[in-house]
Amino acid sequence: MTDESRLSCEQVLEHLLEYLDQELTAETSAEIDRHLAECRGCFSRAEFERRLKSRVVQTGTASAPESLRARIKALIERF
Amino acid sequence: MYAATSAEPGALGTRARARAEVAVIEETSRRRLFEAEVERLLDRLFGTALRLTRNRADAEDLVGETVAKAWASLDQLADPRMFEAWIQRILANTFVSQWRHRRAQREVALTAEEDGTALDGEGFSLFERLHQPFLLWWSTPEAMLETKLLREDLERALDSLPDAFRVAIVLTEVQGHSYAEAAELLGVPVGTVRSRLSRARGLLQRALWEQAREAGIVPDHGRGREDRD
Numbered sequence: 440m441t442d443e444s445r446l447s448c449e450q451v452l453e454h455l456l457e458y459l460d461q462e463l464t465a466e467t468s469a470e471i472d473r474h475l476a477e478c479r480g481c482f483s484r485a486e487f488e489r490r491l492k493s494r495v496v497q498t499g500t501a502s503a504p505e506s507l508r509a510r511i512k513a514l515i516e517r518f
Numbered sequence: 519m520y521a522a523t524s525a526e527p528g529a530l531g532t533r534a535r536a537r538a539e540v541a542v543i544e545e546t547s548r549r550r551l552f553e554a555e556v557e558r559l560l561d562r563l564f565g566t567a568l569r570l571t572r573n574r575a576d577a578e579d580l581v582g583e584t585v586a587k588a589w590a591s592l593d594q595l596a597d598p599r600m601f602e603a604w605i606q607r608i609l610a611n612t613f614v615s616q617w618r619h620r621r622a623q624r625e626v627a628l629t630a631e632e633d634g635t636a637l638d639g640e641g642f643s644l645f646e647r648l649h650q651p652f653l654l655w656w657s658t659p660e661a662m663l664e665t666k667l668l669r670e671d672l673e674r675a676l677d678s679l680p681d682a683f684r685v686a687i688v689l690t691e692v693q694g695h696s697y698a699e700a701a702e703l704l705g706v707p708v709g710t711v712r713s714r715l716s717r718a719r720g721l722l723q724r725a726l727w728e729q730a731r732e733a734g735i736v737p738d739h740g741r742g743r744e745d746r747d
Contacts, residue, residue, distance in 0.1 A: 499562060
């Protein structure tokens with residue numbers, strides 16, 4: 440890869456969330472990977488966003504109440 | 519062969535009974551397997567429903583309806599290993615159609631508040647706020663924030679988002695749908711999902727920043743400046 444094709448920090452940050460969402464092409468993702476391997480500032484930012492995203496994912500699991508468990512059991516018994 | 523068999527009513531009856539018994543066993547086994555899978559995933563289904571509806575009673579109703587629909591269409595599940603993705607999609611579809619129905623009943627378009635245009639979150643970055651000079655006496659301010667950030671802080675920030683933005687985040691981040699899948703579920707272009715997500719994340723991070731300041735996790739030095747931004 441030539442220096443001309445390297446991404447700037449601004450370009451990396453612009454696409455960072457799509458990168459974390461795996462919504463970029465393999466080529467662009469690889470360019471961001473290379474940038475993050477060399478740039479401490481962008482790497483710290485990417486890791487922060489990754490951890491925050493992981494915390495958001497965790498909010499999608501919550502202990503189901505007994506009332507719901509009983510309701511689902513009764514529902515399936517009727518199937 | 520069939521004629522010979524039909525000439526023996528006793529044998530036919532036995533075979534029919536055997537087939538019926540096998541069918542009952544298969545159906546019972548199918549139901550038990552379905553029940554075990556639902557039981558295994560119930561916390562995730564309920565958690566996702568809670569993030570979408572923001573209400574425990576509505577979340578329970580949504581999970582109940584999802585399970586009923588999943589059972590009714592179980593034959594459409596081609597690969598049993600995809601059960602979780604499949605039932606999560608049913609849950610999302612059920613919520614989105616109810617949400618649309620409520621909107622249609624109210625006969626209103628997204629208000630400025632609901633679509634976020636009235637809210638200032640575009641491009642807000644928690645990381646950048648944490649790296650303001652007055653906070654840098656902490657070596658890693660983001661790590662300091664993360665250790666003090668409670669699950670309820672995140673839930674409160676997510677719940678504070680306008681519906682369209684919260685749903686975009688739940689579909690993509692919590693349920694793991696691609697932008698294209700979320701667009702299909704919502705019946706909007708992919709670009710709309712992308713822009714809602716971008717604004718949703720800005721709003722979410724702003725909400726977390728405000729909560730952190732109110733809780734004293736980060737100093738309030740920048741309030742005047744924040745309010746001008």
